[in-house]
Amino acid sequence: MPAAVLFDMDGTLIDSEHLWLKGEQTVMEEMGGAWGPQDQAHCLGGPIERAVDYMIEKSDTNHSQSEILDRLLVVMGELYLEAPLQWCPGARELLIETLDNQIPTALVTASWRRIIDVVHAAINHDLGREAFTVTIGGDEVASTKPHPEPYVTAAHRLGLATHECLALEDSPPGAASAHAAGCRVVAIPHITPIQSQRHLVLVDTLKGQTLKSLWLLTA
Structure with a gap:
């Protein structure tokens, strides 16, 4: 069994990519541009700053990166607060199994702290207990996914x-980050395909999986 389970957030633990699509579309429309699923897929799993830079390129806006980033975070915070929590298939059950076995957990995401806190609170409320031993946000590391730092930091904080x-x-950036950090990695492709690789286990869904089955797959 693993000594800890490190969960990505959007698209792995919670089904929230539709919220990001809506939020990005809202901000792009405010800047006079357009945004579609192909644009979301282009930015999936990477730093939010990369998505903002891409939005600037597409919209030809005069607004700065920091202005657009702040606006996107405000819009996303509102969407997360308004929308009911939606779990990815099998994710809630796997998280509960992890907690019931008293195995440490980490939430490791490229999303920023103000978004994490909203989702973290919703997950804790849904489960009726604290879900994560540590949480790592994209604005709390020098280099976020696909750099290994987020997962290295999570493991370090767990000792x-x-x-x-x-x-x-x-996502490909997330899987690359976890692998480069030295973790055993299971990927559940959601929007963007992930290439099969020798060091990477791919599954269609977490539904029906257990900690033991996933750990054995990565052996």
């Missing part, structure tokens, strides 16, 4: 070596 940890991801 563990990365090879003892199971990481769950849904």
Whole structure:
């Protein structure tokens, strides 16, 4: 069994990519531009700053990166607060199994702290207990996904070596980050396909999976 389970947030633990699409479309429309699923897929899993830079390129706006970033975070915070929590298939059950077995957990995401806090509170409310031992946001590391720092930081804060940890991801940047950190990685492709690789286990869904089954798949 893993010594800890490190969960990505959007698209792995919670089904929220439709919220990001709506939020990005809202901000782009305010700037006089357009945004579609192909644009979302282009930015999926990476730093939010990269998505903002891409939005600037597409819209030819005079607004600065910091202005657009702040606006996007405001819009996303409102959407997360308004929308009911939607779990990805099997994710809630796997998180509960992890907690019931008293295995440490981490939420490791490229989303920023103000977004994490909203989602974290909703998850805790849904489960009726604290869900995560540590949480790592994209604005709390020098380099976010696909750089290994987020997962290295999570393992360090848990007092563990990365090879003892199971990481769950849904995007190529996230899977690359976890692998580069030295974690055992299971990827559940959500919007963007992930290429099959020797070091990477791909599953269609977490539904029906257990900690033991996932850990054995990565052995």
